[in-house]
Amino acid sequence: MSDIRLVNLTKSYGEGNAVSEVNLEIGEGEFFSLLGPSGCGKSTTLRMIAGFIRPTSGQIFVGRDDITALPPERRDIGIVFQNYAIFPHMNVAENIAFGLKLRKLPKAEIARRIEAALKQVGLAGYDDRYQRQLSGGEQQRVALARVLVTEPRILLLDEPLSALDKGLREEMKFWIKDLQKKLRITTVYVTHDQDEALTMSDRIGVMSKSRIVQVGSPQEIYERPKTLFVTSFIGHSNVLDVTVTGREGDMAVVVLDGREMRARGAADLKPGASAKLVVRPENILMGAALGDGEPRLAATVLSETYQGALVRYRLKLGSQEIVAERQNQAHVERFAPGTEIMIGWDPGWSEALTA
Amino acid sequence: MRDEAAVSLLFKAVAMLTLVVLLLPVVIVVLAGLNAGDYLTFPPKGLSLRWVVAFLGSATFMSAYVYSFVLALVATLISTVIGTLASLYLSRSRSGAAAALRGFFMLPVVLPGVVLGLALYIFYVTTDIGLARTFAGLLIGHVLVTCPFVIATVTASMVGFDLSLEEAARSLGASPWTAFRKITLRLIAPGISAGAIFAFIVSFGQFETTLFLTVPNHEPLPMAMYISLRYKFEPTAAAAGIFAIALVALSTVVSSRLVSLRRVFRA
Numbered sequence A: 001m002s003d004i005r006l007v008n009l010t011k012s013y014g015e016g017n018a019v020s021e022v023n024l025e026i027g028e029g030e031f032f033s034l035l036g037p038s039g040c041g042k043s044t045t046l047r048m049i050a051g052f053i054r055p056t057s058g059q060i061f062v063g064r065d066d067i068t069a070l071p072p073e074r075r076d077i078g079i080v081f082q083n084y085a086i087f088p089h090m091n092v093a094e095n096i097a098f099g100l101k102l103r104k105l106p107k108a109e110i111a112r113r114i115e116a117a118l119k120q121v122g123l124a125g126y127d128d129r130y131q132r133q134l135s136g137g138e139q140q141r142v143a144l145a146r147v148l149v150t151e152p153r154i155l156l157l158d159e160p161l162s163a164l165d166k167g168l169r170e171e172m173k174f175w176i177k178d179l180q181k182k183l184r185i186t187t188v189y190v191t192h193d194q195d196e197a198l199t200m201s202d203r204i205g206v207m208s209k210s211r212i213v214q215v216g217s218p219q220e221i222y223e224r225p226k227t228l229f230v231t232s233f234i235g236h237s238n239v240l241d242v243t244v245t246g247r248e249g250d251m252a253v254v255v256l257d258g259r260e261m262r263a264r265g266a267a268d269l270k271p272g273a274s275a276k277l278v279v280r281p282e283n284i285l286m287g288a289a290l291g292d293g294e295p296r297l298a299a300t301v302l303s304e305t306y307q308g309a310l311v312r313y314r315l316k317l318g319s320q321e322i323v324a325e326r327q328n329q330a331h332v333e334r335f336a337p338g339t340e341i342m343i344g345w346d347p348g349w350s351e352a353l354t355a
Numbered sequence B: 001m002r003d004e005a006a007v008s009l010l011f012k013a014v015a016m017l018t019l020v021v022l023l024l025p026v027v028i029v030v031l032a033g034l035n036a037g038d039y040l041t042f043p044p045k046g047l048s049l050r051w052v053v054a055f056l057g058s059a060t061f062m063s064a065y066v067y068s069f070v071l072a073l074v075a076t077l078i079s080t081v082i083g084t085l086a087s088l089y090l091s092r093s094r095s096g097a098a099a100a101l102r103g104f105f106m107l108p109v110v111l112p113g114v115v116l117g118l119a120l121y122i123f124y125v126t127t128d129i130g131l132a133r134t135f136a137g138l139l140i141g142h143v144l145v146t147c148p149f150v151i152a153t154v155t156a157s158m159v160g161f162d163l164s165l166e167e168a169a170r171s172l173g174a175s176p177w178t179a180f181r182k183i184t185l186r187l188i189a190p191g192i193s194a195g196a197i198f199a200f201i202v203s204f205g206q207f208e209t210t211l212f213l214t215v216p217n218h219e220p221l222p223m224a225m226y227i228s229l230r231y232k233f234e235p236t237a238a239a240a241g242i243f244a245i246a247l248v249a250l251s252t253v254v255s256s257r258l259v260s261l262r263r264v265f266r267a
Helices: A042-050 A092-102 A107-120 A136-148 A166-183 A194-200 A218-223 A228-233 B009-033 B050-057 B059-092 B096-110 B113-127 B135-158 B163-171 B176-205 B208-213 B221-231 B236-266
Strands: A002-013 A016-027 A031-035 A057-062 A077-080 A154-158 A186-191 A203-208 A211-216 A238-248 A251-256 A259-265 A274-279 A297-306 A310-317 A320-327 A340-344 A350-354
Touching: A002 A042, A002 A186, A016 A042, A016 A186, A016 A211, A031 A042, A031 A166, A031 A194, A042 A077, A042 A154, A042 A186, A077 A136, A077 B163, A092 A107, A092 A136, A107 A136, A136 A166, A136 B163, A166 A194, A186 A194, A194 A218, A203 A218, A203 A228, A211 A218, A211 A228, A228 A238, A228 A274, A228 A350, A238 A259, A238 A320, A251 A274, A310 A340, B009 B050, B009 B236, B050 B059, B050 B236, B059 B096, B059 B135, B059 B176, B059 B221, B059 B236, B096 B135, B113 B135, B113 B208, B135 B176, B135 B208, B163 B176, B176 B236, B208 B221, B221 B236
Parallel strands: A031 A186, A031 A203, A077 A154, A154 A186, A259 A350
Antiparallel strands: A002 A016, A002 A057, A203 A211, A238 A251, A238 A274, A251 A259, A274 A350, A297 A310, A297 A340, A310 A320
16 A cells, blocks of 8 residues: 555646646655756655645645645654754754654653664764754754654655765665664655665656656666656766667667667657667677677777776767776776777667657 | 954954943943032032932932833833744745835834934824823834834844754644744744844933823933933933943843853753
């Protein structure tokens, strides 16, 4: 059963829509990410779920309850803000006690829960500290403890890692994911960082220009992008101009640089139409790595960039440029600039999309 | 610790001069009030507490002092509440009306007090709404004059106020009122206290607007001092000035102590 259901959720401001007809079902205990560039409507969607913004139209359900009209304090939804919003005039213990006192729990119970919560987030003994005495990572843990201690039905996280430096961000990514898994709390995570979304999520909803453009597991989103936007927003991709010539089973047949090849593609690709062929740099096979089944294309090496674990090549394929990446393993073939080589890819790892 | 040496000597000298110019009248009033002579003169002819005693024994001055105190207190209470509410609106509303209203609310500061007093007086009299020469009418005048000070300080303390603090409180289960009381109000309290002190001081010393609105036989202290000087030129008025200064100084010290204690508590 789905835990959160958004039905035709729309928010318009004056002339434009911040969020347009978003329909989503998020399962119980699921870690769901809303991923998109700034201004795509992901934060507005989150704030509507939290109750800070009233939708122009549409509904929000939690379980069987329509919560669209409920004020935030009656939604039982916890939220962690980008800047953590630790109350500066209260110490850590008072911050965590805030929600519990409002629930009129007995003092002993509050004290017990504060201690347990601080232990859970690894901040035992931090009771008396104030916000200004905490690092960014510590503030985030306090913000999480403050929310989790009230045992909300749903946890919302609004870009919680964006204010942290890179090292800490990596660490917190896994820490938050582990905590979420342990508590099995339905979580909606808003981010513009594809790495965070891919690493942490059970499913991702990619948003662009106020709409959800694709929903799927991290693997589906990365490997089977449905639109050029998703392709370009998530990871690096080669986007090549091709012409559609027909279909072969459930694959599309396209012509690239005068060569006919198969690619995965939706049935609505019409023969004769121009399209884009999307291939990830890591899926491009070069030289001896190329098998028999793959189409073989002649390319010229333009440059080779050594990146440690990876070696990156810029290649010229007819009139188009293409980027390839190879793992820098033992005995791997290296190609100097100017070298003429054969390249190709598994058709199952290439995607034809409407231009 | 700030590095004192970094402040240039010239700057220090100018600051010192300004301070002297500002404080000199205060010193003169205090000395004049401690005059041993029969008339208000400076420098005083010897020091004595004679006029201080006269002030304390004067029914006119003492009742004026209490009257001004009560008036300032009530005006401050009303201004603080109204001014704080207005600041909340001004700092949170994104509508164009807010920008226009901000200027409008500040008008009483820009407008000469005499003009405001005269305007109110004419309004009270011509509309015959029973406010002319009443305590309520005078109070309205004082609220108008003191409110901008509260609005200015509270609005300043709202700058950079993080709204997500209030939202966090709401999602933790607080009603809008509880979130405001337990979060916002606590955080802007220093601004509100500062505004209240300003309002009190301004109301206690208000003269020009008061001139038109006083209730017959119930003069506030500044009026009483003025009347006394016009007819007698006795140092009692200066002695009253000592007590007025003392009250203002005391309220400032007490309030700033309260505010900074809160700061210490927060640190």
